[in-house]
Amino acid sequence: MTSDDIAVLANPLAGRGRHRGLLSQVLDRLGASGRTVRLLSAASAEEAEKACHRAVAEGVGALVGFGGDGTLHRTVQAVAGTTVGFGMVPAGTGNDFVAGTGVPSDPLAAADAIADAVRTGRATEIDMARVTTAEGDVRWFGAVLAAGFDAIVNERANRMRWPRGPRRYDLAILLELARLRPRDYSLVLDGVDHSFSGVLVAVGNCASYGGGMLICPDADPADGLLDIVVAGPLGRGAVARLKPRLRRGTHVTDPAVTSYRAREVKIASEGIFGYADGERVAALDLVVTCVPGAVRLLR
Known part of the structure; x- marks a missing residue:
């Protein structure tokens, strides 16, 4: 991956699958940014998180989650504390982070907003909470x-x-x-x-x-x-x-x-x-x- 690529982690089962049919449209909308869009492959939540870390380590320009708060949780482990742009396309039952940060609630509108932000170089700095466990894990x-x-x-x-x-x-x-x-x-x-x-x-x-x-x-x-x-x-x-x-x-x-x-x-x-x-x-x-x-x- 290059610094121009957009990596996408998608959970087709999020929100009981009600937005599953939108994935191809979301990828197309993200592609309107002029960047190469790559869908990350993972068979489990653990693999999904590893794929996100790998994409960031390889120098991806932006990481986008398509799903709910579970997808957010996996993707943010890789981007928090980095300069990699982060986007969420809401497709879950909760979407509480989306609601709290002003991301459009409509998936296609959110994808359009991400594409425009990538194209224009626009990003908003948002706080995150870091948890340190008794074992020292973060x-x-x-x-x-x-x-x-x-x-x-x-x-x-x-x-x-x-x-x-x-x-x-x-x-x-x-x-x-x-x-x-x-x-x-x-x-x-x-x-x-x-x-x-x-x-x-x-x-x-x-x-x-x-x-x-x-x-x-x-x-x-x-x-x-x-x-x-x-x-x-x-x-x-x-x-x-x-x-x-x-x-x-x-x-x-x-x-x-x-x-x-x-x-x-x-x-x-x-x-x-x-x-x-x-x-x-x-x-x-x-x-x-x-x-x-x-x-x-x-x-």
């Missing part, structure tokens, strides 16, 4: 890291083989609500201890997760800060009542909910795996750092 995310009840639900849903589709997540919520209990968290924000006992922890670079739930409604991916939202001890009924308010972002006015802003977040608790952009990252303890302008977004 992962990046663009939208939100969950480390409370929602992360526990994700972990449960991933272990379930039935039912398929969204109903599996709904069932996981009911099962975890039945065993809901507050957990003790060590939470250190820019060196200041804010440890607490509670049920909800989210660290946001963007405002939403889960396809539009405004968990960190005031998060701005260009302000150099992370938004942290936590909730103290809540019973099952209180959590169930709080959930619908996430769509409007009004949960942050609840007396049990506290919001912070920080550049660095150190979070620890026993028995919890953090999930970022909907993907399993690692067991807590985690250190999350905002890296200003970590990606050059083509939009």
Whole structure:
């Protein structure tokens, strides 16, 4: 690959495949930039991430993801902290990073915007969150890291083989609500201890997760800060009542909910795996750092 090439990672199954037929049109639209467009080949998520790293190492000019937040998570591991242009064509069920960064929600419009940005040399610097695990591994995310009840639900849903589709997540919520209990968290924000006992922890670079739930409604991916939202001890009924308010972002006015802003977040608790952009990252303890302008977004 050359510095003029555009490499594309496509997940045809994203969004339950509803945009699968658009891939050829997306590639054509990207080709209007005048650059050679190359589709990366991968048979698994791990291979996809390796293919992205390989493309960046070979000097590709831009890396584009065609899919949802899972595709974002794979592609951004390769481009974060580099000067390679990065574009997202939304084709998933969530697309929370796209929504939070002003990328067009229509796939073809997003592809046109990327092509124009490449052609004119236009890019917008966007913050990303860098996660360092207890083992010293580094992962990046663009939208939100969950480390409370929602992360526990994700972990449960991933272990379930039935039912398929969204109903599996709904069932996981009911099962975890039945065993809901507050957990003790060590939470250190820019060196200041804010440890607490509670049920909800989210660290946001963007405002939403889960396809539009405004968990960190005031998060701005260009302000150099992370938004942290936590909730103290809540019973099952209180959590169930709080959930619908996430769509409007009004949960942050609840007396049990506290919001912070920080550049660095150190979070620890026993028995919890953090999930970022909907993907399993690692067991807590985690250190999350905002890296200003970590990606050059083509939009």
